[in-house]
Amino acid sequence: MNLTTTLAKNWSVLFIRGLIAIILGILTWLAPQASLSIMLLFFAGYFLFDGILRTWVAWNSKQHNPYWRWLLIGGVLSIVAGLVTLLAPNVTTILLLYYVAAWAIAIGAVEIFVALKLRAEISGEWVLIITGLLSVVFGLYLVFNPSAGIHTLLWLVATYAVIFGTLIVGFSLKLKKLSTSQ
Template structure:
């Protein structure tokens, strides 16, 4: 179970880091290109979360949080990809809704993991960064593609790094749990 969660976090973090890097390196992106780029990211994140929820055993609350975040990511990702001619205002609403919704699901999942992980604060922080990014995009939809790209790009980099750090810490605890114990053998006298 821990290993599966670790890989879910790794895939999500790399998707976020790739999206964030592209968004920040390509600031003059058009609204149509931003819609496609964001749609691919939201779709990848949603598919990863939904796959994790369907394959995971155990806590129903955590699975529900991943299912909610996964379905939201898939719906928003497909909508953004299928609607590349979207206006900047509509795209701001779509990105803001996804960021707030997925951030809330991340916070919910982190709260459910309090008993299993000792570093869930990283997942809380990633969820919080998502909610803040969504609110910023909603607050200034008139900032256009450049403003949205910068906000969502910085958010994706922060969330990607926090999620990757959580995966790394989880890897350390998983390796310690699965490390075989070597018993000392008595020396012949």
């Protein structure tokens, strides 16, 4: 089983992940003045859910997918981000800007790597490359603009989540077509 088959078989996991990102983004747009604690819970929940799904896909494909470790690394990074958000909210509030930036850069790098590996197997991997690049650019923007403030960060996260989620939903639907044709 190759990476394309693994992802096509689990297209619904990517679809759900994308929908959750879109919902998170829309909720953040609609309630920017909401408690930061509540927003941290949303982020922690998304990071944990994302990490669990990524880890599950990696674990289920480890016998047949030589790149399963890269999927696992993305899952572990998201789980760690979720746990830190839940267990140290005061620290997270102070460091949220850098924290989200590091997460976005790391996840983006993993997605770019996975997309480059997919390049030999399918066409349209550019969607995942764009998603990865968007994550890296978003993370670097936050690192180099720390004075943007928490409200600006919330709006940026909302925009990022909606765009990221939309791209992942589109990619998952492409994988669904692949899974039905195999």
